[in-house]
Amino acid sequence: MKQTYTANSGQTFTPELESVFTQTVPYTKAPDLPSKEGGYQFHKKWQDSDYIMIGNDEVKFLEDVTPQMIDWFFANMEKAYYLWAPGEHLGFQWEAAPNEVGYEGSTEYIFETNHFLPVHMKRIGMENYPFTECAQHCWIADGTFGDTGYGMRLIHMYEQMEGGTKWITIKLAKKSELAWIQNYRSKADPKKTLEHNEYEAGRFRDFLPAIYDLWKDHPNPYQNITFDLRTCKNSDGTWSHVSDNKPIISHINSK
Template structure:
């Protein structure tokens, strides 16, 4: 896997690529995170739970509880919501450049987030097919509080491990679950989009617009 780190006025960004990983595998991962969350970062992740699971193959609005402890030693019980691209600020959508994308928002650190969600920041993960596998980019963008460069580097180290581990476990995990035909226990959502940038919207997922 190849990685490149960039920081700008909006946040921290990682360019990455994988061999032997397909866009469909990554699409599948986002609706089935509980199956691979520990594998995604074994040292820093705890068990993931859905506060609001994807419904009928549509992950928009789903919320997962993702307890984790990053390299700074601070444990966070993150509540993370899968966002509708239509609702995103224009300056966030400007970073969407690839054919598949998920944007999630950190909305709080406890059950209060379910009643009064506050978008602390966005995480954009995006990818597309190449001749060898996939190429992608992951971004951390602070909203309620802009993240410092130092905070961005802590996130980048965590994210680099997550993205890198896709190459280790995701193809095998995806193939194992092919035997499960029940969409309730093995959901799938195609996360490809119509076009990048400010007009980005999903091809196959029903949204608010």
């Protein structure tokens, strides 16, 4: 009999409009840090692309959280997605789990408070990172709204600071899709959207150090995934991850 680990950790997927339990929990706002002076500059390879930044970079200080914890979280989101933003993270399941495909191509299917459609978040390689400067760690994904084909590119970057982590969020969209996205986002409560970003950043210290510590010595690398999302600059000024973050092949076969 072939046995495999299913990366769901008991999570359930309930679409937002069917969920009546949407209460949030108290949290402490993560302190703001200055945005990058002068903004982020597109690498020459991307200057004629269809992508533009949506707003400015959002920069926070995550006290008592390390970049290694965040690397682990992005590989093991089924263990803590609902703890990240209780009452606003309403549905989660892996479509392609990291233990099967590794970092690149891993995809989750989510519902959050302001989404009227499910969002497919697919991690993509650093060859899709468009800027000349990058933080020490980087997670980059394409989000698609339902089956529309429209979406946004989301970048989370982070690096060690004394006492915690500098957390940077950047959103990108294609100029050709901007009108559709603006119309879609106009249906949402902009105050709730902003507060959701604050909620996520503020919640990290409440759950991540504790759950990371619980899992850190779990011996099965197929159940306890490790990503190394540290970055390095290439000779042409583009960026890569230092690790290929390939999947662990660890199926158990027995008769």
